[in-house]
Amino acid sequence: MNRSNTKTIIRRQRLYEQLFILLGLVALLVALMTLLALFTRLAIDGMPRLNPDFFTSFPSRFAEKAGILSAWVGSFLVMFVTACAAIPLGVSAGIYLEEYAPKNRWTAIIEINVMNLAGIPSIVYGLLALGLFVQTFGFGQSILSAGLTLALLILPIIIVSTREALRGIPGGIREAAYALGATRWQVVADHLLPYSSGGVLTGVIIGLSRAIGETAPIITIGALTFIAFLPTSPFMAEFPFISFKWVLDPFTVMPIQMFNWTSRPEEAFQFNAAAAGVVLLAMTLLMNGVAIWLRYRIRKSIKW
Amino acid sequence: MKNSHPRARKRRIKEQFIEIGLLTAACSSVAITFAIIFVLLKESLNFFAEVPLFDFLTDTQWTPLFDDAHFGILTLISGTVTTTLVALAVAVPLGLTIAIYISEFASPRLREIIKPILELLGAVPTVVFGYFALIVVTPLLQKIYPDLPGFNMLSAGLVMGIMIVPYISSVSEDAMRAVPMQLREGAYAMGATRLRTALTVVIPAAFSGLAAALTLGSSRAVGETMVVAVAAGMQPNLTLNPLQPAATISSFIVQVSLGDLPHDSIGYKTIFAAGLTLLLITLVFNVIGYWLRQKFREEY
Structure with missing residues (x-):
């Protein structure tokens, strides 16, 4: 092989490499530009409708008068139920799998099962909820059914992030606590949980941001698309001041409201859909932003 | 004691x-x-x-709510398969290229910036993507191909593809980053470029992880509901042509659920049969993925 031949080969390989870098940047740009196009288009279409009235009005037959009051209140209440159900259950399961579980076949089955649950399409959870919560348990098409459905859906996310947060804590911390005579639960409650709380919180926020945008399973349990009233107030004038009647009330949520407006033929409703989309997107991006920031801070501040 | x-x-x-x-x-x-x-x-x-199982699997029409009811699940499966294939045709090349770029070429600083942004792409609610497909992508495609109907599987599939890029890229990138540095150094020492190392050393070594990424992406696409429900129309249509409107298994479930369903009606039972089919399809993907992971697992 003579020298000029080698040089050509090297030059050609370098060129391929440059071309690939270009390709990689183009691929990134396609993804990012899509995201950007989505944001701008949604903002352009939705901005004119984003006035205070939009947030304080019920849906209406007239596009200009319609608002998202019942939708955002519904989303908020459903998220509350979801958080109440998913956080204790998911964090407990994560603690058990990471700190208590013996290494045997049963544990392996539970672990594989959690991974598989994460792969099940969300609409199948909707069918589960329709058969179980709505029909069998008789919760009806209520906030409670929806909240529990979304709780099941995000359970794997919370379990996995709890486990990862716990795994990141060095074994020395556990050993030091045990050496002082702490029981297993004391180690978990007094040491591991406080140290892992940032990681757990990140997982919870990501899970809830996924839940708030979920549409399909909530449609499946039969959430109404046209709700021009609010659920019963959780606060009462007389004792005990707090009422839980609202959990069994019918409801609608942001993504369903947006879907409903998107599927109307009149163009005016498309602008409402875009405005609802802006609000929905702002909610999810805010939650994700907080989660990313939190993770970044944990990585920076904790050096074991 | x-x-x-x-x-x-x-x-x-x-x-x-x-x-x-x-x-x-x-x-x-x-x-x-x-x-x-x-x-x-x-x-x-x-x-x-x-409904006899044989009719369910062989009938070519899907009209469960009509008087002349037919229950040919193939009609819905064809919609699911078509949209999934379009989505994968977008997501696999894009996702893999991005993963190779981030893992083998990008500087750590660029990586720190790009990864959260890609994560945001995966966090956008699917109904918003549906709106985007219907209002932005379809009119754009109609400029290129004027005969394209307002509801079609192509635009739904394309947007779904972009949507699952982050899933494929992040799992693939994790797999490639897990490949030990010595393998790369060995290749560099032989005079290989970074691209050649990526293609001939890193990708084969990370293959089981890439297979996992692929199965994850596919099962996301198969189960995806709202993009298709908004942008692909909801008429059952036995075709593999992405230029046509069609219903998928999941969008059919949504369509039926939007109406009021008496508990004992055939429509109510039908969505569960459709859901079972969907679950079985994703199960098949997961089993294939598991098998690929086992077969190509590399231990270091």
């Missing part, structure tokens, strides 16, 4: 209660799986008591 102190005993009992509580929480995930299988099977059995 028979004559232990009462306080120590009390504490032990408390510990045991807590452990049982935590175990119960962990087992709830298994209970969810069983509940899903039980509910889907129970309602599907009611369905198959009325």
Whole structure:
């Protein structure tokens, strides 16, 4: 092989490499530009409708008068139920799998099962909820059914992030606590949980941001698309001041409201859909932003 | 420790209660799986008591809510397959290229910026993507191909593809980053460029992880509902042509659920049979993925 031949080969390989870098940047740009196009288009279409009235009005037959009051209140209440159900259950399961579980076949089955649950399409959870919560348990098409459905859906996310947060804590911390005579639960409650709380919180926020945008399973349990009233107030004038009647009330949520407006033929409703989309997107991006920031801070501040 | 102190005993009992509580929480995930299988099977059995399985698998029409009812699930499967293939045709090349770029070429600083942004792409609610497909992508495609109907599987599939790029790229990138540095250094020492190293050393070594990324992406695409429900129309259509409107398994379930469903109606039972089919399809993907992971697993 003579020298000029080698040089050509090297030059050609370098060129391929440059071309690939270009390709990689183009691929990134396609993804990012899509995201950007989505944001701008949604903002352009939705901005004119984003006035205070939009947030304080019920849906209406007239596009200009319609608002998202019942939708955002519904989303908020459903998220509350979801958080109440998913956080204790998911964090407990994560603690058990990471700190208590013996290494045997049963544990392996539970672990594989959690991974598989994460792969099940969300609409199948909707069918589960329709058969179980709505029909069998008789919760009806209520906030409670929806909240529990979304709780099941995000359970794997919370379990996995709890486990990862716990795994990141060095074994020395556990050993030091045990050496002082702490029981297993004391180690978990007094040491591991406080140290892992940032990681757990990140997982919870990501899970809830996924839940708030979920549409399909909530449609499946039969959430109404046209709700021009609010659920019963959780606060009462007389004792005990707090009422839980609202959990069994019918409801609608942001993504369903947006879907409903998107599927109307009149163009005016498309602008409402875009405005609802802006609000929905702002909610999810805010939650994700907080989660990313939190993770970044944990990585920076904790050096074991 | 028979004559232990009462306080120590009390504490032990408390510990045991807590452990049982935590175990119960962990087992709830298994209970969810069983509940899903039980509910889907129970309602599907009611369905198959009325509709022969043979008709379900071979009929070429899907009109469960009409007087002349036909239950050919192939019609819905064709929609699911078509949109999934379009989505994968976008997501696999894009996702893999991005993963190789981030893992092998990008500087750590660029990586720190890009990864959260890609994550945001995966966090956008699917109904928003549906709006984007219907209002932005379809009119754009109609400029290139004027005969394209307002509802079509192409634009739904393309947007779905962009949507699952982050899933494929992040799992692939994790797999490639897990490949030990020595393997790369070996290749560099032989005079290979970074691209050649990536293609001939890193990708083969990370293949089982890439297979996992692919299965994850596919099962996301198969189960994706709202983009298709908004942008692909909801008429069942036995075709593999992405330029046509069609219903998928999941968008059919949504369409039926939007109406008021009496508990004992055939429509109610039908969505469970459709859901069972969807679950079986994703199960097949997961089994293939598991098999690929086992077959190509590399230990270092």
